[in-house]
Every structure is written in C-alpha cells, then in structure tokens.
Amino acid sequence: MTVRTTPDLSSKDPDWWRQAVVYQVYPRSFADADGDGLGDIRGVTGRLSHLAALGVDALWLSPFYPSELADGGYDVADHRDVDPRLGTLDDFDAMATEAHRLGLKVIVDLVPNHTSHQHVWFQEALRAGPGSAARDRYVFRDGRGTHGALPPTDWQSVFGGSAWRRVPDGQWYLHLFAPQQPDLNWDNEEIRADFRTTLRFWSDRGVDGFRVDVAHGLAKDLSEPLRDLGATEVSGEATLAGLPPGSHPFYDRDEVHEIYRDWRAVLDDYHPPRTAVAEAWVQGARRALYARPDELGQAFNFEYLQTPWDATELRQVITDSLDTAAMAGASATWVLSNHDVVRHASRLLLPPGTDDNAWLLSGGHAPAVDPVAGLRRARAATLLMLALPGSSYVYQGEELGLPEVADLPVEVLQDPVWEQTGRVRKGRDGCRVPLPWTRTGPSYGFGAGAAWLPQPESFASYAVEAQDGVEGSTLELYRTALRLRRKLLQGEGLAWADDALPGVLHFARHEGWRCVTNLSDEPVAVPAGEVLLTSGPLEGGLLGPDTTVWLGG
Numbered sequence: 440m441t442v443r444t445t446p447d448l449s450s451k452d453p454d455w456w457r458q459a460v461v462y463q464v465y466p467r468s469f470a471d472a473d474g475d476g477l478g479d480i481r482g483v484t485g486r487l488s489h490l491a492a493l494g495v496d497a498l499w500l501s502p503f504y505p506s507e508l509a510d511g512g513y514d515v516a517d518h519r520d521v522d523p524r525l526g527t528l529d530d531f532d533a534m535a536t537e538a539h540r541l542g543l544k545v546i547v548d549l550v551p552n553h554t555s556h557q558h559v560w561f562q563e564a565l566r567a568g569p570g571s572a573a574r575d576r577y578v579f580r581d582g583r584g585t586h587g588a589l590p591p592t593d594w595q596s597v598f599g600g601s602a603w604r605r606v607p608d609g610q611w612y613l614h615l616f617a618p619q620q621p622d623l624n625w626d627n628e629e630i631r632a633d634f635r636t637t638l639r640f641w642s643d644r645g646v647d648g649f650r651v652d653v654a655h656g657l658a659k660d661l662s663e664p665l666r667d668l669g670a671t672e673v674s675g676e677a678t679l680a681g682l683p684p685g686s687h688p689f690y691d692r693d694e695v696h697e698i699y700r701d702w703r704a705v706l707d708d709y710h711p712p713r714t715a716v717a718e719a720w721v722q723g724a725r726r727a728l729y730a731r732p733d734e735l736g737q738a739f740n741f742e743y744l745q746t747p748w749d750a751t752e753l754r755q756v757i758t759d760s761l762d763t764a765a766m767a768g769a770s771a772t773w774v775l776s777n778h779d780v781v782r783h784a785s786r787l788l789l790p791p792g793t794d795d796n797a798w799l800l801s802g803g804h805a806p807a808v809d810p811v812a813g814l815r816r817a818r819a820a821t822l823l824m825l826a827l828p829g830s831s832y833v834y835q836g837e838e839l840g841l842p843e844v845a846d847l848p849v850e851v852l853q854d855p856v857w858e859q860t861g862r863v864r865k866g867r868d869g870c871r872v873p874l875p876w877t878r879t880g881p882s883y884g885f886g887a888g889a890a891w892l893p894q895p896e897s898f899a900s901y902a903v904e905a906q907d908g909v910e911g912s913t914l915e916l917y918r919t920a921l922r923l924r925r926k927l928l929q930g931e932g933l934a935w936a937d938d939a940l941p942g943v944l945h946f947a948r949h950e951g952w953r954c955v956t957n958l959s960d961e962p963v964a965v966p967a968g969e970v971l972l973t974s975g976p977l978e979g980g981l982l983g984p985d986t987t988v989w990l991g992g
C-alpha cells in the first residue's frame with residue numbers, strides 16, 4: 440500500500456481532501472436564523488464555530504438552491520442561486536468567507552441528473568411541444584399502446600411507480616426520482632455547457648469542491664427503441680448487479696466518464712484544483728472508475744455503510760475499499776450516516792437483514808433499539824471509521840449521537856417517498872429532524888419557532904449545550920478524536936494485526952497509532968500500548984463489547 444507523507448492541511452495543498460473529515464450540513468435542518476422553521480444559510484454561518492471547534496476540515500452543504508422541496512431540495516429550479524427562503528447569494532458568500540477564515544473548506548452539492556419541474560427549461564419544454572429543441576433538453580418520448588397511453592418503457596422510479604409521467608399533449612417524460620424531477624438529456628451539448636458554467640460559477644465564488652448527486656445516472660442509452668428492463672423490483676438500481684458492466688440503460692454506463700473527464704478540465708483550472716466526490720450506488724471496481732484522478736477524484740463508499748456490525752465482513756470491505764481506491768489513484772471514503780439512511784446510532788443495532796422500512800413503519804418498536812446500546816456501538820463504529828486511511832464524511836448530528844427519529848407520525852412526513860409509494864415506504868425524514876442546540880426553547884435552539892419536522896423531547900439531552908465540555912459526552916469524543924487524528928495522521932497505509940482474536944478488528948496505521956475494536960460479545964484484553972482514546976470506559980482494564988480503543992506506540 441502506498442504510504443504518503445504527513446498531509447499538509449493548508450489551504451493551497453492540492454491534496455487536502457485525501458484524508459479530510461467532511462461534515463455534511465443538511466441546510467434545512469441545521470440552524471434557522473430567521474425563525475421561519477426552516478434552516479437557512481445565515482443559520483449555517485452562525486454555527487460555523489461549532490464545526491471549527493469540532494475539528495473537521497470541510498463542510499458539504501446539501502442543496503440550498505431554489506426549490507419547491509418536492510425532494511428536500513434535490514429538485515433544483517436554478518443551479519446558480521440560493522432559495523429565497525434560505526437566503527441570498529450574498530449570504531452564501533458571507534458564509535463561505537467565514538468558513539475559510541475558520542480554516543474550513545466548502546463543498547456544495549451539484550444535482551446534474553435532473554432539474555425541478557419548475558426550472559425554466561422544463562417550463563419551456565412543456566410549452567414548446569413535441570420535437571422542439573426545448574424538449575430535447577429532457578427525455579420526452581411518445582407512449583406505447585393505443586394512443587400512446589402506456590409509458591414508453593417499464594423503467595421504475597427510485598421513489599416508486601413508473602419512471603415516466605404523461606404531459607397534456609400526450610408525450611411522456613422520464614423522471615428516475617420524483618415526477619417533479621425530470622431527467623436531463625446529457626446527450627445534449629447545451630446541458631453539458633451549462634453545467635460547466637455552473638461549476639465555474641461556484642468555483643469562482645471560492646467553493647472548494649462538489650458532491651455530485653446520482654453521478655452514475657447521467658449517461659443513458661436513449662437509442663430507439665428504448666429497452667425494457669423487465670425489472671420487477673421498484674428500483675432500477677437493484678438490477679445493476681445482474682447485468683454485464685456498463686450495459687444498464689441508465690445507470691453506470693461507460694459514456695458517463697466522458698462527462699467527468701470534461702469536468703476535471705474545468706476543476707483543474709483552479710488553484711488548488713476543485714475536488715469532487717461521486718454519489719454513485721455502484722459496487723467495487725466500477726465505483727473506483729469515478730474516482731480516477733482525471734475524473735471526480737473520489738467516490739462515496741456505500742458498501743462500507745451497508746456492511747453489518749461484523750468483524751469479518753468489515754475487515755473484508757475495508758481491505759477491498761482500500762484496494763479499489765488505490766487502484767484508481769484515489770483515497771478511500773467512509774460514510775456511516777447521511778440524509779438518506781437510518782442514522783447509525785440506531786441502524787447498527789438492527790439485526791442483519793432487518794427491513795429498515797418495516798422497522799420505521801413500526802415506529803422503531805419492532806425490534807426495539809436500546810438507545811444506550813445503540814450509542815455505545817455508534818461511538819465504537821465512529822472511532823473505527825476515523826482511524827481508517829482516507830476521508831470520512833460525518834453527517835450533522837452524529838457528533839451528538841442522535842438516534843433515528845423512527846416514530847414520526849405519518850401526518851408530518853415530507854419525503855416524497857411516502858406518497859409516491861402509496862404510503863408504503865416511510866422515507867427519510869427520521870434522519871432529517873432539525874438539530875438540537877440547546878436543552879430548552881421551542882425547537883431546542885434550532886430557531887426561534889417550531890421546526891419544520893417535530894423534534895422528540897429526548898433531543899434535549901442530546902443538545903450541543905448538554906454535551907459541551909461534559910467529559911465522556913459524544914460531542915467531546917468527536918472533538919478529541921478529530922484533534923488526535925490530525926496529530927497522528929501520516930500516510931495512507933494500514934496493516935492488520937495477525938494475532939487479533941475472532942470478533943476483534945486490530946490494525947496499525949503506523950507505529951504510533953493503532954486501532955482495536957471489539958465486535959464480539961465478550962470483553963478482550965487491550966493490546967500493549969498507550970491508551971490514547973476509547974469510545975467507552977475500559978472494564979477492569981479490558982476492552983468491552985462494542986468498544987474501540989486507539990493506542991499509541
């Protein structure tokens with residue numbers, strides 16, 4: 440494995456991202472400065488000191504662009520503006536300036552697969568009619584069957600139901616996500632040129648990098664006749680694994696890489712070059728292609744997120760992830776939580792094979808998750824993740840140990856998944872409940888009024904205020920871990936200890952830093968070395984179940 444020298448985290452280092460810790464801000468749920476119940480950009484600015492004190496290297500903002508919120512902001516009506524409810528471009532500039540002053544890089548979300556149906560392009564396409572240049576920016580087709588009354592193919596939306604919707608003149612348009620998110624046609628040069636403009640727009644404003652939404656979906660095989668998938672399951676993504684690589688009609692096609700090579704030329708025009716990370720639900724070596732240095736540079740590793748709490752499986756996925764990242768010339772990425780999945784303080788305690796949706800529909804009762812046990816495991820998982828070579832993506836609130844809010848009443852659900860699946864899948868609102876900053880107040884310090892999703896009373900004890908300066912709190916654990924990590928970080932190497940007991944993960948980053956996690960049910964001896972940090976108390980000098988220790992030389 441390549442061992443690099445000590446990373447230089449100064450602002451001009453072109454490799455700053457390789458081992459960075461990136462904090463994901465979901466803007467509508469982070470902090471609400473104007474008291475309308477929805478988080479906003481000035482809310483982010485006001486709380487940047489929390490991120491600086493935490494010790495992360497960068498923040499990634501989920502979309503804050505104009506949007507009717509049909510998909511929590513991933514339905515973008517204008518890629519080069521700020522939603523008026525969240526602020527203005529001046530607010531954004533002030534936020535970025537303050538972040539840079541505090542030594543934090545800024546990454547923004549780019550949503551190139553689709554726009555909002557409110558985007559001027561889509562509105563124009565609806566007016567312009569079949570065969571027009573405006574329609575060619577999207578994927579419009581005639582239907583099948585008598586009078587074209589059937590959708591052009593059997594393709595299914597990720598959110599449930601057909602991926603096609605009919606417009607009044609009889610044509611159909613493609614939407615791999617919500618109907619309010621029409622897919623763009625990336626064969627159209629105008630789309631390519633416009634996204635280059637968007638990359639420059641934010642890069643010129645000082646943005647340091649981009650998180651690319653649905654990076655594996657842009658290139659589509661739109662040659663006639665369009666091919667049916669014959670899929671019976673709801674998401675086309677599930678068929679990917681069963682098809683020869685690159686042959687799926689709309690996911691992970693080889694042509695998608697031309698787009699990213701084109702973007703890299705734009706990103707490399709800046710100093711330091713702008714970074715990019717692919718959100719691509721693609722496995723192993725295929726995923727690594729997105730992370731090549733002449734493309735995006737990094738790709739999220741969702742295989743790690745999806746691995747159950749099991750030492751053998753985790754060791755395998757860590758080894759494979761490091762190998763595939765190295766093959767691509769990238770650094771590995773690690774994610775435990777984000778705005779699309781059940782928070783890891785709850786998820787990791789669910790028995791393997793649990794259907795997350797069934798669990799959410801049970802209000803988090805079947806099976807019940809003990810929050811204390813869940814937090815113990817989450818803290819152990821976090822110290823394990825933060826010891827791995829590469830960059831870690833931390834989702835807002837995990838530094839507080841927040842569990843999933845599994846019992847949100849269905850009347851308050853906002854995620855389109857709920858309605859679009861005919862109220863079968865509960866969706867992702869349980870991990871998007873606004874953050875608690877204070878122990879009291881109408882929304883626990885999130886804002887001056889009630890938050891857009893109700894917070895449970897238990898949030899009071901997780902608030903930043905309740906944990907700040909409290910020895911042993913999860914917030915202090917993250918702060919200490921990130922401070923230590925910065926000091927300990929050297930190369931990107933990892934060596935597994937040969938003598939680890941079953942159920943124990945033990946590896947050395949280098950002589951001065953080793954990480955041991957006990958995933959077994961029994962306490963185990965702590966290997967020799969100076970105890971630098973533990974995720975939970977050592978029991979009589981032993982490493983208890985669901986505990987991680989960092990050891991020095």
Ligand code: NOJ
Binds near residue numbers: 514653
């Ligand atoms: C992935 C995003 O993370 C998710 O929240 C969104 O719904 C889809 N892409 C569609 O943009």
